[in-house]
Amino acid sequence: MKEQSAQVRWERRTQRPLLALAVAFAIAYAVPIVRPEAGESVTRACTAVEWSVWGAFAVDYLVRLALAERRARFVRTHWLDLCAVILPMIQPLRLLRLVSTLLLVGRRARMASQIQLTTYVVGAVVGLLMFGSLAVLSVERESPDGNIKTLGDAVWWSFTTMTTVGYGDHAPTTGLGRVLAVGLMLSGIALLGVVTANIAAWFIARFEKDDAEERRQTAAIESLTAEVIALRAQVSALSGGPVKTTVPRQAAAEDSVGEAGPPISSPRS
Structure with a gap:
């Protein structure tokens, strides 16, 4: 430890x-x-x-x-x-x-918890575009049949290759350049998958949060409804049956006398 x-x-x-x-x-x-x-x-x-x-x-x-x-x-x-x-x-x-340094930088960057996924993806895209452009320019510039002669051509080729668009106006002609093209294609597909998965995970987390809030509000409403029903039952019990039984006996006797009329006096002996 x-x-x-x-x-x-x-x-x-x-x-x-x-x-x-x-x-x-x-x-x-x-x-x-x-x-x-x-x-x-x-x-x-x-x-x-x-x-x-x-x-x-x-x-x-x-x-x-x-x-x-x-x-x-x-x-x-x-x-x-x-x-x-x-x-x-x-x-x-x-x-x-170049390849080894990129791998080592990427591995160490993923170890850092303070680096968010979005920042890492953006950095990976920029790094691959830059290094891919420089690498293909270094191997294609001296090729007699190559058409990637300037840094602008290399950057444009890297961008179209990473996005798998492939206009075909610039393409590597050497074996090493084609290996770089394959690497950029695979890297572009992988980064696109990471971005898509990150966006999907964000939406799913958002929906789950909204669903949990809705369930919490529903549970609170149900609990409040149950309390209201219980209070109504208590009020009904207090104002219904128990009230009639608590009428004073004297008042009840006077009411019964009033309804039966004046008492009949017995004859004197």
Whole structure:
């Protein structure tokens, strides 16, 4: 229990720094693609930032593994984090570092209870659009048969691909570009399903709340009706039978004499 508390404290303390590092990774990844004319020193600096951010997420995974109470269970339940950490070590490509960093950022963002689902979905959409555009531009720009040559073309292609519209005016021609297209399509469908489920859950919760309020009001009305019926019964009992029996005896005797007439005097002897 003590180790688990230490793990929770570590995750809470490193949440914002890791998100800041993810922003730095995004900038370092985008600069060489958007500005290909940048010097060799800028490219090397951006590459160093990318590897540093990936290393920070790898260290975070190792620390959480060390602080976990059941490490075997932690590895089984966080296998995607492990794959994201190992993936760039197998083949040091910038695209693999991009995928692994996105996976790690997404996993850590879902752990934060203060991040709402809507915020996470919006961030995921923006991130996928941006990184998808940059990734496809980096692999399609030098293709002789490619038609995605500018950042505007890449963003338009990413948007139409994620929404599964697919106008066809821009399409990847390389194998890696088509793999990116498949990933964006699946991600777009998944995010659309999450948004739809979130909206449906909101409506269902709203209807259940209204139904519960209606049931509460109905129960209150029924309870009030029962009290009114009981009060009527008590009033009827008090004003009906018991009133007649409480008439004074003297008044009752005088009434009986008045109805029978004056008393007949007996003859004197």
